Amino acid sequence: MYRARDHVQNERWLAELQRTADRLDLDTEARSRATDLFLSTVTEWDDDDNDDSKRAVVAASLYAGSLIEGDQRSQGAVADAAGVARLTIQQRWKDLLERAGLQPPSW
Template sequence: MYRARDAVENEQWIAAIEEASERLDLGTETRSRAADLFLTNAPESDRSKRAVLAASVYVSALTTGERRSQSAVADATGVSRLAIQSRWKEILESAGFDAPDW
């Protein structure tokens, strides 16, 4: 879980989630879940935040039924598909879901 202060300290990243969600035409629930996932899993390093942001958007779309491909999310967030691949399962599990074995 995160604190309200975390949302304030990460305003630019939440804005980036909104921008990516707009590009991907994602709904309100998906956008909100992406922000929650990001804030719950946000690393200290700014360098890693972009990858966590992208994986959070991917997982939120996956869990709300608004599936988007890793490639589409990578393009919308400005990261490589590999960045999403390396993080999405841990974020999915942090949300209380079981990650697939494949």
């Protein structure tokens, strides 16, 4: 769960999340889920306000949000749109789901 303050403190990254979602042409539900995942987990991933870390959380949130909501995009497509390596998403998305209190798929 997140607080309103988290939304304000991460306004720049939420705007980046929306721009990346636009590039991916994600539907509203996937965007909303990605936003919730980002805000629910960003403070756990980022101890020093590192831009690369937050960009990675944006990418992993978008991938996981699209997967959950059935508007799935490949890790490579999300990585390209977000400006991160595919490996970044691969390494973070399942842990991101667990940190948000969700069960990642076992496949």
